Structure formats: C-alpha cells, structure tokens
Amino acid sequence: MRRVVIVGYGMAGARLADELRRRDQDISITVIGAEPHAAYNRVLLSTVVAGSMPPAATRLHDDKWAVDHNIDLRLGHEVLAIDRTARTVTLEVTRESRVPLEVTGDSRVTVPYDALVLATGSVPWVPPAEGLVEDGELAEGVVAFRTLDDCAQIEAKAQKGMPVVVLGGGLLGIEAARGLAGRGCLVTVVHPVGHLMERQLDPGAGGVLARTLGKLGIEFRLNSLAAKYLPGDGLVLDDGTHVPAELVVVSAGVRAETSLAVEAGITVDRGVVVDDALRTSDPRIHAIGDCAQHPGTVSGLVQPAWDQAAVLADRLTGANPAARYSGTSVVTRLKARDVDLAALGDVHVDVDCPDSEVLCFQEPSRGRYAKLVLRDDRVTGAIVLGAPDAAATITQLYDRGIPAPTDRLALLLGRALPAEAASPADLPSSSVICRCNTVSKGQIVSAWRAGAETVPQLAEATRATTGCGGCKDAVCGLLDWLGASQPASA
Numbered sequence: 093m094r095r096v097v098i099v100g101y102g103m104a105g106a107r108l109a110d111e112l113r114r115r116d117q118d119i120s121i122t123v124i125g126a127e128p129h130a131a132y133n134r135v136l137l138s139t140v141v142a143g144s145m146p147p148a149a150t151r152l153h154d155d156k157w158a159v160d161h162n163i164d165l166r167l168g169h170e171v172l173a174i175d176r177t178a179r180t181v182t183l184e185v186t187r188e189s190r191v192p193l194e195v196t197g198d199s200r201v202t203v204p205y206d207a208l209v210l211a212t213g214s215v216p217w218v219p220p221a222e223g224l225v226e227d228g229e230l231a232e233g234v235v236a237f238r239t240l241d242d243c244a245q246i247e248a249k250a251q252k253g254m255p256v257v258v259l260g261g262g263l264l265g266i267e268a269a270r271g272l273a274g275r276g277c278l279v280t281v282v283h284p285v286g287h288l289m290e291r292q293l294d295p296g297a298g299g300v301l302a303r304t305l306g307k308l309g310i311e312f313r314l315n316s317l318a319a320k321y322l323p324g325d326g327l328v329l330d331d332g333t334h335v336p337a338e339l340v341v342v343s344a345g346v347r348a349e350t351s352l353a354v355e356a357g358i359t360v361d362r363g364v365v366v367d368d369a370l371r372t373s374d375p376r377i378h379a380i381g382d383c384a385q386h387p388g389t390v391s392g393l394v395q396p397a398w399d400q401a402a403v404l405a406d407r408l409t410g411a412n413p414a415a416r417y418s419g420t421s422v423v424t425r426l427k428a429r430d431v432d433l434a435a436l437g438d439v440h441v442d443v444d445c446p447d448s449e450v451l452c453f454q455e456p457s458r459g460r461y462a463k464l465v466l467r468d469d470r471v472t473g474a475i476v477l478g479a480p481d482a483a484a485t486i487t488q489l490y491d492r493g494i495p496a497p498t499d500r501l502a503l504l505l506g507r508a509l510p511a512e513a514a515s516p517a518d519l520p521s522s523s524v525i526c527r528c529n530t531v532s533k534g535q536i537v538s539a540w541r542a543g544a545e546t547v548p549q550l551a552e553a554t555r556a557t558t559g560c561g562g563c564k565d566a567v568c569g570l571l572d573w574l575g576a577s578q579p580a581s582a
Contacts, residue, residue, distance in 0.1 A: 101125025104381030388419020481506030
C-alpha cells in the first residue's frame with residue numbers, strides 16, 4: 093500500500109487529504125498538524141475577529157473526519173526533520189498537543205513515506221520596528237493575524253473604544269481592520285504604500301476604498317512605516333509622529349514556511365520550488381499551497397492551493413498520471429462587512445494603453461469604483477467596488493473567456509448582462525458558480541437531484557460556499573430556480 097504523508101493540516105493539507113481519499117479508498121494517508129485543533133477556513137478569520145462568527149463555524153472537518161475516512165491524523169505534532177534517504181519524517185509532540193505521551197509512546201516518533209507533501213503554509217512577516225519583538229517573540233500587546241489562536245488573542249484583548257493599530261493595508265490587513273472596527277475599536281491602519289491593497293488595486297480604487305472604510309470609522313496612515321513600538325502607548329512612525337494604540341495587530345504580509353525544505357536540502361527560493369507536477373527537487377517530495385513557489389500563481393489565496401491539491405491527488409493516486417498544474421486565474425474578493433470588492437486579472441493597466449481597451453468609472457462619494465480591461469473584446473482585468481451586480485457579470489465573462497457586451501458602460505454599472513447569464517436557467521452547465529472550489533452549475537444541479545436541496549447539503553456534497561463565501565447568493569438563486577422549475581428527488 094502506498095504511503096502518503098502530508099506535513100501541514102491547514103487548508104491545503106486538509107483539502108489534499110480529502111481529494112486523495114475521494115479518489116482512492118485504500119491509499120495510506122497520514123496528516124501531521126502542528127496546531128492542536130482541526131483544520132479551519134482562514135478566509136473566515138476576519139468574521140471571527142468581528143464577532144459575527146464563532147470559531148467552531150470555521151472548521152473544515154468534524155471530530156470524526158479522520159476515523160470516518162481512515163486517515164492517520166497527528167494533531168499537535170511538529171515535524172523536526174526529513175530523512176530523504178530513509179524516506180522518513182521525525183515528529184515531536186508539541187506542548188499544545190492534546191495527545192498524551194502514553195498514547196504515542198514517546199515524545200518523538202518516525203513516520204515512513206513513499207510520497208511526502210509539504211503543505212506547511214506561511215508565517216507572518218513582522219516589520220523591523222524597534223520593540224515589536226522581544227526575545228524572539230512578539231512583545232506584549234502585539235498580536236499577529238494569521239491563525240485561529242491569534243483571533244482568540246485579539247478577541248481577548250480588543251475592547252470597545254480601545255485604540256488599535258493594524259500594521260498592513262493589504263487584503264488581510266483590511267479585513268482585520270474592518271473586523272476590529274466592527275467590535276467598536278478605534279482602528280488606524282499603517283501602510284508603507286500610497287494606497288491600499290496595491291497588489292490587487294490601482295491608486296484610484298485604493299483611494300475610494302480608503303474613503304469607504306473611513307466612513308466606517310477606520311483611519312489610515314499611508315506611505316508610513318512603524319519605527320518604534322511603545323507598549324501600552326502606541327507606535328512612533330518613521331516621520332516622527334505618534335499613533336496611539338493599546339493593541340497592535342500585525343498583518344504586514346507573510347513568508348513561505350520553508351525551514352523543513354531548507355534543512356532537507358530541497359531547492360528553495362521565495363518558497364519551495366515546484367514544477368507543473370508539483371514536485372520539488374526531490375521527485376518523491378511535493379509542495380502545495382502558500383509554501384510552494386510555482387510561476388503560475390500567487391501565494392496567500394485559497395483557490396490556487398485547492399487547484400494544486402486536485403492535481404496532486406490525481407497524480408499520487410494514479411487517477412490521472414498526466415495531470416499538471418499550469419496556474420490559477422484568481423479573483424480576489426475582500427471579506428469585509430459593508431464593503432463589496434472584487435479584483436481579477438491584470439488591473440495595473442493605464443487607460444491610454446495602446447494594447448488594451450480600458451474603461452474606468454468612479455463615484456467616491458457613493459463608494460463606487462469600476463475599472464475594466466479588455467483585449468480582443470475579452471475581459472483580462474477588472475476592479476469592481478460597490479457594484480456587486482457588475483462584479484458577478486464581469487467575473488462570469490472572465491471565467492468563460494467569452495466576448496463582453498458592446499455596451500461597456502452598462503457592463504461597468506451592472507446594467508448589462510450577457511444573454512446567457514440573465515438568469516440561473518440561462519447559465520450553461522459549465523459555468524463556474526463557486527470559484528474557490530471550482531464547482532459548476534452542472535455539479536450543483538446534479539447534487540440537488542441526488543438530494544442536496546439546502547445550502548448546507550450542497551456544501552457537504554460539492555463544497556460550494558465553503559471557501560470565501562462569495563458565491564452563496566448565486567447558490568441560493570440556483571436552489572430557488574431548481575425548486576421552482578424541476579421535480580425534486582423522491
């Protein structure tokens with residue numbers, strides 16, 4: 093029996109285990125997780141910080157998952173070393189483990205593998221400001237925003253009316269800031285760039301987003317770096333000004349967790365380097381998710397990791413030995429209450445670019461900004477803020493690569509729908525409804541006919557709505573249409 097060992101029980105590792113077992117009931121699967129609790133959806137952490145979702149609701153697996161699927165799950169175990177010659181990994185039970193040593197027999201154990209998968213994710217990057225780190229640990233009053241345990245710390249410390257600084261105005265930083273503002277904190281975001289979410293947005297969109305969030309009580313210090321942390325008092329910025337804070341939340345970016353790969357002599361650059369088969373420089377060792385470096389994707393997002401898990405499961409089980417990962421077309425959605433933002437493709441194109449058709453509309457007073465980039469009548473990039481109808485249509489056009497309507501302005505304003513997307517009935521079966529899990533309309537219809545007639549049942553059958561949650565309205569629309577137009581299963 094082939095033995096697959098997965099190092100990491102985050103979103104990528106958990107998804108791979110599911111994909112492997114879905115394809116092969118006999119393959120031996122061991123999953124090693126350093127955290128003491130079940131895998132959870134990191135996309136939803138901002139809603140936990142906001143207090144609008146309990147931590148338990150973010151779980152990807154229940155307590156019986158490992159037993160029900162015949163998976164050897166080692167929670168609270170740290171991998172100390174990889175022996176590539178003997179094909180083993182050495183584990184140690186961590187302090188946080190719920191597994192008593194008498195059960196494991198020893199604090200250290202060796203596990204053999206035929207195929208090893210690194211799904212070790214990433215770790216927060218902490219700006220080099222004086223005082224943020226003491227003796228290798230974050231100082232008192234400083235918390236990262238990365239894990240469920242981080243959220244618990246933030247919830248315990250954050251109080252209504254408390255001044256809080258969020259370091260980082262990227263996607264996760266904005267989500268953390270919105271969650272804290274929702275708790276009644278007085279939030280200031282410190283960001284080293286001149287506009288928010290510079291990876292996904294242009295300066296115009298970043299400015300409108302800042303204005304929208306400002307109306308929700310969030311202040312911004314852009315083009316600013318933290319120079320010194322004063323516990324209980326706040327931050328001194330690089331221009332000498334002071335920002336009060338009783339709590340500092342660090343969300344300034346992440347770095348791939350590559351230490352195991354480095355120690356094992358595996359090729360590492362910014363991440364663990366993998367080819368289209370998701371192999372590292374050792375063909376028996378693979379990497380997926382945030383720790384992996386592949387030219388066709390960016391780290392920090394859910395969909396690439398899950399696409400990679402599907403490809404690797406095909407290869408490791410022999411379901412499709414020719415499967416290759418060629419990259420993921422990413423649609424980024426901001427998960428922040430009262431803010432509807434989608435960004436996709438290449439958005440950093442000027443309106444006077446000779447090779448593209450670029451349209452831009454902005455209405456800052458109403459929190460609306462829309463930018464559309466087309467080549468040969470196809471959508472190649474877009475930013476849509478405050479116009480969810482336009483975002484849904486543009487995303488469908490981008491996903492399917494079909495020509496955009498000739499009335500571009502109506503498209504930007506959400507008033508033009510391609511004929512095939514006018515209603516759930518008109519959508520083709522191949523239309524992707526849940527991008528995070530690559531779930532099509534046809535899969536949802538099939539699952540409904542098999543008895544999955546509610547959103548939770550569809551989520552269980554297809555995983556739709558279990559990623560960022562942005563497809564929930566579309567799934568509900570399909571359910572309404574199915575219930576009204578087709579006979580349910582007996």
